Amino acid sequence: MNIWIFNHYAIAPGGSGGTRHYDLARELVKHNYNVTIFASSFSHQERKERYIPEKDVKWKEERYNGVRFVWIKTPEYRRNDWRRVANMLSYTVQSYILGKKRSEKPDLIIGTLMHPLAAFVGCMLARKYKCTFYFEERDLWPQTLIDLGKVSSRNPVVWMLRKLEHFLYRNAKRIIVLFDKADRYVAQQGIDTGKVLYLPNGADLDRYNTDTLLSKDLERVFASLEGKLIVTYTGAHGIANHLDPVLDAAGILKNKDSRVHFVMVGDGPEKQRLVERARQEKLTNITFVPPVKKEDIPTILLRSDVGVISMQDAEIYKWGFSLNKMYDYMAASLPIVLLCQLDETPIETSGAGLKVSTPQQMAESLQFLALHRTALKEMGGKGRAYVENNHAWRKLALRLMDVIEQDIPRRNVSQAQVQPVQTLQNRERKEYNV
Incomplete structure (x- = not known):
């Protein structure tokens, strides 16, 4: 064939x-x-x-x-x-x-x-x-x-x-x-x-079985975050990716909970604006990382604690959605905090994380997960099972x-x-x- x-x-x-x-x-x-x-x-x-x-x-x-x-x-x-x-x-x-x-x-x-x-x-x-x-x-x-x-x-x-x-x-x-x-x-x-x-x-599940070495810069980033709740985003930084609410949540948590740190991996037309916004607002709890090769994503996620996704409130999503990053997070047994206005998302049906509607709720959910580490493991396990069965x-x-x-x-x-x-x-x- x-x-x-x-x-x-x-x-x-x-x-x-x-x-x-x-x-x-x-x-x-x-x-x-x-x-x-x-x-x-x-x-x-x-x-x-x-x-x-x-x-x-x-x-x-x-x-x-x-x-x-x-x-x-x-x-x-x-x-x-x-x-x-x-x-x-x-x-x-x-x-x-x-x-x-x-x-x-x-x-x-x-x-x-x-x-x-x-x-x-x-x-x-x-x-x-x-x-x-x-x-x-x-x-x-x-x-x-x-x-x-x-x-x-x-x-x-x-x-x-x-x-x-x-x-x-x-x-x-x-x-x-x-x-x-x-x-x-x-x-x-x-x-x-x-x-x-x-x-x-x-997702290619075999990629998520081993933690490998990253670049020296990335190794330094993760070494500096030991003991933190590492909240990671991987993917494009564009208008459709709706990342301002993530920075809003970082701003809310900046002076409230020093345990939570955001790592933003990727590039796109909005990247420089988001970096500049974080600089102006002194968001020291967020680190921007350049795009990496696909083979490095599993290790980055295996060293993270939570995956974050933010979606626009757009009519197009009534037909559903299929985000690579969501299945990558699940394959790495990473619980997900999803900001969206949709009903019956895979996050809810699988129990793989928490769905929120506002940056304030995102910040509160991350504070909860920082306090309840057992919940991380339970949600991550459900996400892994979901992706094994369906994706x-x-x-x-x-x-x-x-x-x-x-x-x-x-x-x-x-x-x-x-x-x-x-x-x-x-x-x-x-x-x-x-």
């Missing part, structure tokens, strides 16, 4: 950010699937060229534990301006051209919507090769943009995105969604929900494989050669100048 995945922002081990498709693909490879991920070589999380530093190389192939990545060199950008649009268009054009030139034929193409053009490329190539197409709608565009207040529902761009969304819905054999109630959203668009496959984010990548991959086998029986697949699994340290590399 030969599968191509088009995800502009996919990353491999050693990068910063979510590794959804690598984690899924690695499990598929174990079952003799051949998986190729087409991604940009420019890191969106780190805002730098990561995979093709050579000036004269336009694209290259690398293999990580049997998963093949085709890295495509795209223009750099720093903000959400015209340069980022140029980056998207460059990926779109180049990935389509490279897909057309490949010698092997795919049996299945998955186009993922981090921006809709990557999914559109997947759809067009599936037509060319007359193979099965799955549309993965990770964000409900354009509804997410509307509900987060970024654009008006009457904006012409919204009309265009809606048309593209419906086009992808109609042409997909399956619509993969990450939110548990997103089938209702699809139904509202007049699409048969029999196409919908709920495949949320997950382990092994189980999610099996769910995907069951559907693929229904749609593409083995007798109908191409004879593309399945490459042997290789270690990251001994990865294959091909470089191309096109």
Whole structure:
């Protein structure tokens, strides 16, 4: 079975950010699937060229534990301006051209919507090769943009995105969604929900079995916090991540409880503003840490006491949510304090932590956990059990494989050669100048 995945922002081990498709693909490879991920070589999380530093190389192939990545060199950008649009268009054009030139034929193409053009490329190539197409709608565009207040529902761009969304819905054999109630959203668009496959984010539980050494700077941070209740946030620092309430809680606790200390790991467009706000308000109980590679996240969480998440009060969340960081926290047996206005969240149903509605309640909950360390262990254990049962990548991959086998029986697949699994340290590399 030969599968191509088009995800502009996919990353491999050693990068910063979510590794959804690598984690899924690695499990598929174990079952003799051949998986190729087409991604940009420019890191969106780190805002730098990561995979093709050579000036004269336009694209290259690398293999990580049997998963093949085709890295495509795209223009750099720093903000959400015209340069980022140029980056998207460059990926779109180049990935389509490279897909057309490949010698092997795919049996299945998955186009993922981090921006809709990557999914559109997947759809067009599936037509060319007359193979099965799955549309993965990770964000409900354009509804997410509307509900987060970024654009008006009457904006012409919204009309265009809606048309593209419906086009992808109609042409997909399956619509993969990450939110548990997103089938209702699809139904509202007049699409048969029999196409919908709920495949949320997950966690690689094996990564959370060992505490390894971190960088010298991070080791110093954790050494300085011995005896504190370490409250950690990992992930993007953007408007959608709604991190001001976390700083509000830190401000409330600054003079009330010296046992609680916040560690904020990651980067994003709001990072510098948040750092400056903490400096102006003299929030000495919060430490900002640069983005780290995905492999360091388990150790950071294993050395923490509580994971914190803050969500906007936005209409889009009525369809559910699937946050990588939430499953990472649970995999590390880390209790979660979740600030949101939603009912029946996984935190409540699993008993994996505490849901709060205001920064004041967040501060009070953290004070409670600082006093009741046994509650930390109990909540953390429930979170671990929840993620083992519902969000382990092994189980999610099996769910995907069951559907693929229904749609593409083995007798109908191409004879593309399945490459042997290789270690990251001994990865294959091909470089191309096109």
